[in-house]
Amino acid sequence: MRTVIKIGGSLLRSAQHFLDAAKFISTFDKPVVVVSAVKGVTDMLIELYKTRHESIYEAIREIHVEIAKRLGVSGIDPLLRELYKALDMPEGPDVLDYFMSFGERLSATIMHGLLRRIGLESKLFVAPIITDDNFGSAKPLEDKSLAEEIGENEGVSVVTGFIGRTRDGRFTTVGRGGSDYTATFLAKLLGYRRVILVTDAPGVLTANPQEVPEAKILPMMSVEEAVEAARLGAKNFHPRTFEPVTNGMYVEVRNYWSRGTVIGNFYAPPPYKVVLRCGEGSCVVGLDAEEIVKLGGEYVSRFAAHVPMPPKWAHDLFVKPYFEKLVWIN
Template sequence: MAPRSRPPHIHKFGGASLADAAGVRRAVEIVLTHRPGPQVVVVSAMGGVTDALLEAARRATRGETSQVRAAAETLRAQHTRAARALVPAGGRLDALLARIDAAVDELKPLGGGLGILRELTARTIDYLVARGERLSALVFAAALEAAGCLVAYVDATDVIQTDGTFGNASPDLRRTERAARRVLPPLLARDTVPVVPGFLGAAPDGQVATLGRGGSDLTATLLARVLGAREVSLWKDVPGLLTADPRIVPDARVVPQVHVREAAELAYYGAKVLHPRALIPVLKRPVAIRIRPFADPTSLGTEISRRRTLEQYPVKALSAIPGQALLTVTGSGMLGVPGIAARTFAAVHHEGISVSLISQASSEHSICFSVPAESAQRARKSLEETFQREIERQEI
């Protein structure tokens, strides 16, 4: 990567912030306040778009094939309305409207296919919902350009490479570094602001694959790692990382600073403000991630970094994972028998179920763990099949 005098500042704007033209305009103003330094912008789909597309597709598989066409027209109207409010009439607006029309028209035949197959695969879902982030990025790029910036729309599939697990893809760091360093540094060297759709990446076959809900945070931190950024601003509809869920604890406070590993634990265990995997790319990098309130751009929100601070209260925050079920494998036949734990979790792994918590008695008499409630019966059945012989002998 070509050396730069200043590392770029990465901004990520979520869907709640970009719900309409007014939100996009405010986000553009935030980017303008950070000029003239190098910047990269990552955007989510406009508010409500992803859920609307998913619901239309699900209804199409039940025979309501017109729902995809209706959702596509709503998508067109929403982005056309924002484009006309943000971009002056002329060639730039005409080009943007043409790209919106092309992206929307590609979706229309999908409803008929879903109605025939009555099946909605992860690959199809990714193909469908990717329109939201891409259209949002196109509108944002045009609005930023209209405000006087040099801008380049950069499709996420050109810079983020993944393992191709549709619906919840994992980034391939080595391939992502090669791709992103080929595309982004030349733009930054020309004082151009790259605008990248979040949440998306390329599968090995070139098809679009999503990084899981909330994956735009992960896009931002991946680009921070690749470009050697020192600061990432995740603009949210909350004042920062809070000490607890404000819906449960009304007087929850903003935590000014947390260590990156503390934040990773909170994200994994239910703190919805941050994507659970967003911190993985920067765990060992000197990057400060800030969760900042979109409604108050002057606030610094919460800093997530490797910096450690000594405070009066060592417990920073509490989080919870709802909808969990506890499973226990127990019995006198487990005592001193090697491989019980391995067989237990192999059975759960075979069903593709993630384990959130593990507790084992010191006597080796039982193993208790939690799984998502909707997966509990599948996990139990797999365990019963695995330990069928021990159950028949009443050892488990």
């Protein structure tokens, strides 16, 4: 089965992290690999755009040169020269997106070079998704003109996450955290059923473990529940991640070692799945959220309700009772 794999920026912080990712990628047959920027680099690029300070450019350059050197790969020098020239660019509606594009372009170039160095056939695709010109939060278009080449590639296809391009070739971004969205949208364009979002978390947790230490990994959840959790601020997802997930597609949220959480067009227990801090209280996301409204909770949506209690209390009351009734992943 052809698979789209997204490697998050939190997993791309050093040469060793790139090696770990490459090892994981090598276990799949001709995957499409969507690559995020090295952790922290997008924020640095935004600051570089605002200030045009060469010291920030040098810091970005050093991060990538060090990783590439340790991995024994080349190909980033032209991008770094291009970024340096961008310091003299005038303001414009598309300039910030252009600056931010370098994070994914640099990391994808390194990943592409590394895969080839370890003996895998690899091809690099830069911003293959066509979008509108709403810079900063561009909307991908149902245009397969660039994506079709990915489907025809016989090796690993390394794709830049987060960024797209207008029909006239200008770089766009789909919003922070948008590599997830890139992965699911690309899978839809290509007709692939499986998407793996690889993060530093083992899956979707029932609550923030900093607030609820006994939070568990959900084995499964529906697209509707995941969309609602994303809308309410679950850090696992870009809010638009699941818009492209149609019947037959499913998404795995996991790290390299866990089974993670499977998200698709199905409904699975428990009836209450995720507790999120919402203002002074909590939002409970799940299939039976409307039952909480009947008990006095505040209606948020078909799959979410607000309760005036801290997340730990809400988790103990609505989610924890189902722990023993399910086979939980540790």
